[in-house]
Every structure is written in C-alpha cells, then in structure tokens.
Amino acid sequence: MMTRFLMWTPSRWPVMRVRTVLLCALVLGSIEAFAQGIDYHFGPLPGVAEIDRTLHAMQGGFLILMAVSFGLFRAGAFHPARNRAYRTWLKTSPWHAGLPLPLGPVTLVWQDAALLAVLSALVIFRTPLPPESIVAAFGAAYIFRVTFVLIATDRYTTAFILGLALAGIVRFFQQWQVVAGIVIAVYPAVHLAIKQSLSDFPWESAPKPASGQGLGWTFHRLGPEDPGRGMNTVAAIQVSVLIGAWVYAIFERVGPMKDDVALIATVLAFGLVLALVRWLAYAGGHGAPLSLKARLATGRLLIPRYDKILIMPAVIAAWTIAFPFFIPGGPARHAYPIYAGAFVASAFMLAFIPGPTRRTWTLSGFCHVRTDISPGHGQLSSEDA
Amino acid sequence: MIDVINVTHHYGVRPVIKDISLQVSPGEVLALMGPNGMGKTTLLAIIAGALSPIEGTVRVDGKIRRSTPEDELAIRKLVVYLPADAWLPSTRTGREWLLAVGRLYGVDERRLMDHVPRLLALFDLETQADQPIPAYSTGQRKKLALSGALITDAPILLLDEPFSGGLDPSGIMALKRVLQFHRERRDRTVIMATPVPELVEELADRIAIIHDGRIIAHDTVPALRRAAGVAGSLDEIYEKLVNPQAAAKIQKYFGEMP
Numbered sequence: 001m002m003t004r005f006l007m008w009t010p011s012r013w014p015v016m017r018v019r020t021v022l023l024c025a026l027v028l029g030s031i032e033a034f035a036q037g038i039d040y041h042f043g044p045l046p047g048v049a050e051i052d053r054t055l056h057a058m059q060g061g062f063l064i065l066m067a068v069s070f071g072l073f074r075a076g077a078f079h080p081a082r083n084r085a086y087r088t089w090l091k092t093s094p095w096h097a098g099l100p101l102p103l104g105p106v107t108l109v110w111q112d113a114a115l116l117a118v119l120s121a122l123v124i125f126r127t128p129l130p131p132e133s134i135v136a137a138f139g140a141a142y143i144f145r146v147t148f149v150l151i152a153t154d155r156y157t158t159a160f161i162l163g164l165a166l167a168g169i170v171r172f173f174q175q176w177q178v179v180a181g182i183v184i185a186v187y188p189a190v191h192l193a194i195k196q197s198l199s200d201f202p203w204e205s206a207p208k209p210a211s212g213q214g215l216g217w218t219f220h221r222l223g224p225e226d227p228g229r230g231m232n233t234v235a236a237i238q239v240s241v242l243i244g245a246w247v248y249a250i251f252e253r254v255g256p257m258k259d260d261v262a263l264i265a266t267v268l269a270f271g272l273v274l275a276l277v278r279w280l281a282y283a284g285g286h287g288a289p290l291s292l293k294a295r296l297a298t299g300r301l302l303i304p305r306y307d308k309i310l311i312m313p314a315v316i317a318a319w320t321i322a323f324p325f326f327i328p329g330g331p332a333r334h335a336y337p338i339y340a341g342a343f344v345a346s347a348f349m350l351a352f353i354p355g356p357t358r359r360t361w362t363l364s365g366f367c368h369v370r371t372d373i374s375p376g377h378g379q380l381s382s383e384d385a
Numbered sequence: 386m387i388d389v390i391n392v393t394h395h396y397g398v399r400p401v402i403k404d405i406s407l408q409v410s411p412g413e414v415l416a417l418m419g420p421n422g423m424g425k426t427t428l429l430a431i432i433a434g435a436l437s438p439i440e441g442t443v444r445v446d447g448k449i450r451r452s453t454p455e456d457e458l459a460i461r462k463l464v465v466y467l468p469a470d471a472w473l474p475s476t477r478t479g480r481e482w483l484l485a486v487g488r489l490y491g492v493d494e495r496r497l498m499d500h501v502p503r504l505l506a507l508f509d510l511e512t513q514a515d516q517p518i519p520a521y522s523t524g525q526r527k528k529l530a531l532s533g534a535l536i537t538d539a540p541i542l543l544l545d546e547p548f549s550g551g552l553d554p555s556g557i558m559a560l561k562r563v564l565q566f567h568r569e570r571r572d573r574t575v576i577m578a579t580p581v582p583e584l585v586e587e588l589a590d591r592i593a594i595i596h597d598g599r600i601i602a603h604d605t606v607p608a609l610r611r612a613a614g615v616a617g618s619l620d621e622i623y624e625k626l627v628n629p630q631a632a633a634k635i636q637k638y639f640g641e642m643p
Contacts, residue, residue: 210488211489212489214474215482216472216482217471218435218471219486219533221435222434222435223489224461224462224490224491289394289437290396290397294398297397298395298398360454363454364451365451366451367437371472
C-alpha cells in the first residue's frame with residue numbers, strides 16, 4: 001500500500017508546490033528547533049514563549065496556505081476542460097467517460113483525504129487552529145476553482161449552487177466548522193457534476209457565426225448576425241440571487257452598517273445606476289423615431305411602441321426610491337445586510353427578466369437604428385432626407 | 386419582391402415621406418430620383434430597416450420588416466444597404482474587411498477567396514488592398530464600400546448615391562458595368578437613390594421620382610417620356626416632371642444679366 005501511495009503521489013501532487021512547502025517547513029522547523037534548543041539548554045528565557053506563540057501562528061498560517069494551494073491545484077489541474085493541450089491530446093486517444101483519466105482523477109480520492117489528515121494532524125500538534133480549518137481552507141479553495149471548471153463544461157446549476165456556497169464561505173469566514181460544513185454539504189453535488197461533465201467530453205460548442213462587430217455602418221447594426229437569445233428566466237433569477245447573496249455576505253463581513261444614511265445612499269446609488277444601465281442597454285444604438293423636440297412640436301408625447309423600453313428603468317428607479325421606506329430602524333439594524341442583498345437581487349431581477357428581450361428589440365424594435373459613429377458618417381437626419 | 390405599403394415618416398413636424406407605396410419585382414433595378422432633401426435617403430433607410438416608419442410597412446419576400454426577430458433575420462440575410470457615406474473601420478485592411486463582410490453574410494470561403502481579388506482589381510484597389518483603411522483616399526473608400534456591398538452576394542442591394550462620394554470615372558464605369566451585368570442576369574434586385582438622371586437612364590428598369598415626400602412618377606423611361614410629353618433625355622423628363630419652371634428660371638437669370 002505504501003509503495004503504491006508513494007508511486008501515486010508525485011503525479012498527483014503539485015511537485016513544485018510540495019518542494020516550496022518542504023523548503024518553508026525546513027526553515028520554520030529550523031527556527032523551531034533553534035528555539036527549543038535554547039529553551040532546553042538555558043531554561044525558559046524571557047521572550048521565548050512569545051516567539052513560540054508567533055511561530056505556532058506562522059505554522060498555522062503556513063498549513064492553511066498549503067491546504068488552499070492544494071485545493072486550488074486539485075480542482076483544476078487534472079480536468080481536461082482547463083487544459084487545452086491535454087484536451088486536444090485526449091481527443092486523439094481512445095479515452096471516454098468511465099475510464100480513468102491519464103493525468104489523474106478529477107474528483108477527490110482517498111489519497112487527498114490522507115494528505116488532509118496529515119495536515120490536520122500537524123495543525124492539532126503545532127498550532128492553535130482547530131483541525132477542521134484544513135478541510136475548510138482546502139474545500140473553499142477547491143470549490144472556488146471547480147466553479148469555473150463547471151462553468152467551462154456548461155454545468156451552470158451546480159456552478160450556481162457553488163456560487164451560493166462561496167457566498168456562505170465569505171459570510172462565515174474563519175468560522176472553520178461552519179465553512180467545513182458548507183464544503184462537505186456541497187461536495188456531493190460537485191462530485192456528481194464533475195462526473196457528468198466528463199460524459200459531455202470534449203465540450204465542443206458549435207462554431208461561432210461571423211460577427212458584424214467592428215465592420216462599420218451598416219454591417220454592425222443591420223448585418224444578418226443573430227444577436228443571441230441571452231439569459232433565460234431561470235439563469236436571470238440565478239444570477240440575481242447570486243449577486244444578492246454576495247452583497248449580503250460582503251456586507252456581513254464588513255460589519256453591519258451603523259447608520260441608515262449609508263445603507264440608503266448605497267441602495268439609491270446602486271438602483272439608479274442599474275436603471276440607467278437597463279435603459280442604455282436598449283436605447284444605445286436605437287433612438288426614438290421622434291426626438292423630444294419633435295414630440296412636443298407634434299403633440300405626440302408618447303410613442304408606446306418605443307417608450308415601452310422606458311418602463312423597466314422607471315420601475316427599477318421607483319423600487320429604488322421606495323425601498324428605503326421598507327427598511328426598519330433601531331434594533332433591526334443587524335439585519336441591514338439582508339435588506340441590502342434582497343434589494344440588489346430584486347433590482348437585478350427587474351433589470352434582467354421583463355421583456356422585451358434585447359434580441360427582440362434589436363431586430364424588431366420600433367426605433368431608429370443609430371450608427372454610433374461621428375456625425376456626418378451615414379448618420380440619418382432630416383438634413384439627409 | 387419588395388413591397389412598400391403606405392409608408393409615412395417624419396423626423397419633426399415636417400413630413401419627409403408621405404404615404405408612399407411602391408413595389409419592386411425580383412431582378413428589377415429601380416432608381417429613386419428627386420431633388421435633395423425630398424426623402425430618397427429616408428425611404429431607402431426605411432426599406433433597409435434602419436428606420437421604423439411612423440406609419441406603414443415594408444415587406445421583403447412576404448416578410449414584414451422589423452416585425453419579428455425571425456423574419457427580420459431572414460430579411461437581413463437577403464438585403465445589403467450601402468449608405469451614401471458609409472463608415473469603414475480604421476483597424477483593418479481593405480482585404481481583411483471584405484473577407485469579414487463576406488463571412489458575415491455566410492459567403493462560401495472558396496467563393497470569397499476568388500471574388501475578393503477580382504473586386505479589388507475591378508476598382509483598382511489592388512495596391513491598397515493590404516493597407517489599413519485610414520490610408521485610403523475618399524474615392525478609394527467609396528470603392529471599398531461598394532465592394533463590401535457586392536461581396537455579400539445579397540440578392541437585394543440598397544444603394545444610396547452609389548455614384549457619388551469621390552468615385553473616379555473608372556470607378557463609375559466599373560460600377561455601371563457591374564449593375565448592368567446583374568440587370569441582364571436578373572439575379573439582383575437593386576434600389577438606388579441618386580439625384581443625377583444621366584447615370585441611371587441606361588441602368589434602371591424603372592424610375593421613381595420623389596418630390597416633396599411623395600412619388601410623383603414611377604415607370605420605365607419610355608413611359609415617363611410619354612407621361613411628360615418630352616422626347617429628349619431623362620434629364621429633360623426629370624426637369625419637366627420635378628421642376629417645370631427650371632428652364633424659365635434659367636432664362637430669367639440670364640435675361641436679367643447686364
């Protein structure tokens with residue numbers, strides 16, 4: 001078993017990082033030995049205990065760093081989705097889902113548990129940290145990187161779950177037991193998603209059609225390129241919830257806001273900018289058939305077929321202005337991060353979900369397609385009529 | 386088939402297009418003529434889908450322009466619109482740009498590799514072909530823009546003042562020959578706006594004359610000749626239909642000279 005383990009380790013573990021770790025361990029061990037030697041020969045000297053405590057804290061940090069480094073490594077190093085050369089080579093081989101991957105396993109195996117156990121034992125032995133800190137640090141780093149692996153292999157739902165888990169990890173940063181619990185809770189989903197992702201190998205998406213971007217007027221605006229359907233409703237809800245969760249987690253980390261003004265200012269600034277962005281996403285490049293001056297002159301103040309793109313920015317702005325009235329004061333201040341997260345999530349849902357979709361608007365909106373270039377270069381105006 | 390149905394448009398209080406209806410058959414070359422500021426560019430932009438008319442619709446091959454994303458995409462594959470003052474990117478060479486435009490319209494790669502050099506040669510752009518576009522003169526840019534419209538192989542060409550913009554005589558000749566070629570083969574529907582009668586007489590199957598936002602005449606040159614009661618060139622027909630007082634005005638100007 002030991003021989004097999006030793007044969008296995010060099011190809012599975014990050015050799016360079018292990019060397020770095022061993023070098024650091026040697027330096028720290030030498031200092032430790034030096035301190036212990038002085039203690040042994042000269043008895044307890046003033047200051048040695050302080051040095052000892054500092055040293056143990058450094059050793060703890062070092063072990064956490066090692067766990068993080070290993071977690072980042074294990075999440076992506078062996079997955080063909082993150083390595084183009086490996087993926088290309090694998091495509092030429094008879095490998096298929098179900099067979100072991102030549103470079104190493106993409107999901108966690110017992111050898112990983114063995115290494116984590118060794119690190120945890122060192123933590124117990126030499127540092128003031130709890131043993132679960134290793135699992136938490138390793139798991140947080142692993143989940144962080146594996147989220148991108150899953151996005152690269154179109155496993156969006158699991159990536160969304162991991163995004164939420166990462167927000168939870170930020171929220172409970174340094175509460176090692178909670179973080180370890182989150183990691184252990186989500187790992188089955190990760191394991192399953194990675195296994196499923198391998199069944200879709202080699203993740204070849206359809207070739208991208210030629211784009212009109214950068215080809216000038218009229219090709220960039222009136223060319224036959226399909227602008228794409230964008231996010232569907234489920235994805236829009238997921239992204240909104242994710243952003244809200246992260247805002248909540250970060251607000252919790254930076255500490256509850258002390259005064260209402262700071263929260264209200266944040267809500268107003270964020271909401272109004274989002275309303276502006278939503279408006280620009282539709283109005284950019286697509287002008288109204290009649291200018292404001294022309295509307296006033298003709299008495300056609302409303303053009304419903306165009307003005308419908310103003311509805312959602314107005315709703316977002318109204319929601320932004322109304323939201324502060326729902327924020328309770330006094331003892332409820334500790335819940336401010338929840339309010340901030342809920343507001344951001346709801347504002348993003350309002351920005352993302354209600355139609356018309358950008359594709360529908362771009363291709364069939366009642367508007368004046370602008371050139372977005374300097375005046376006098378194909379810009380349509382009454383003078384050109 | 387292009388159907389313009391009861392189209393009205395105005396930018397401000399002044400109507401630019403007033404209830405225009407027009408039909409262009411497949412393979413037909415139609416010239417839109419009229420004085421400056423009378424709505425030619427606006428009508429062409431509406432047919433091209435760059436403007437949504439305040440009233441009326443445009444149908445291309447039975448599909449209504451800017452009605453649904455699917456219909457609009459289908460129409461866009463068929464139509465290429467070249468405005469009078471086309472904007473070209475500054476970061477590409479002429480050859481690169483032509484290849485990219487061809488690919489945008491899904492032109493077969495072999496056809497592109499064959500057609501691009503021939504177009505560059507046609508418009509005397511071979512020596513400039515691999516230079517960045519900002520190094521081109523105004524006339525060369527116009528030639529490149531015309532080549533961009535032709536490289537798409539789109540069956541419907543909407544050309545706004547294709548003969549203006551610094552095109553030299555050999556460029557005008559080349560474009561005329563290309564349009565004549567397609568007219569003979571009936572494989573392209575062309576609508577071009579131009580204020581200059583003499584260039585379109587031998588190119589257009591029919592001529593639509595726009596004046597004050599309305600089509601005041603729409604027919605073949607012989608039919609317009611009969612309608613105007615003029616036996617001369619398209620110049621004279623045009624003047625008779627659009628500006629019957631032009632000759633008197635000129636006479637008056639010279640008559641009042643000391």
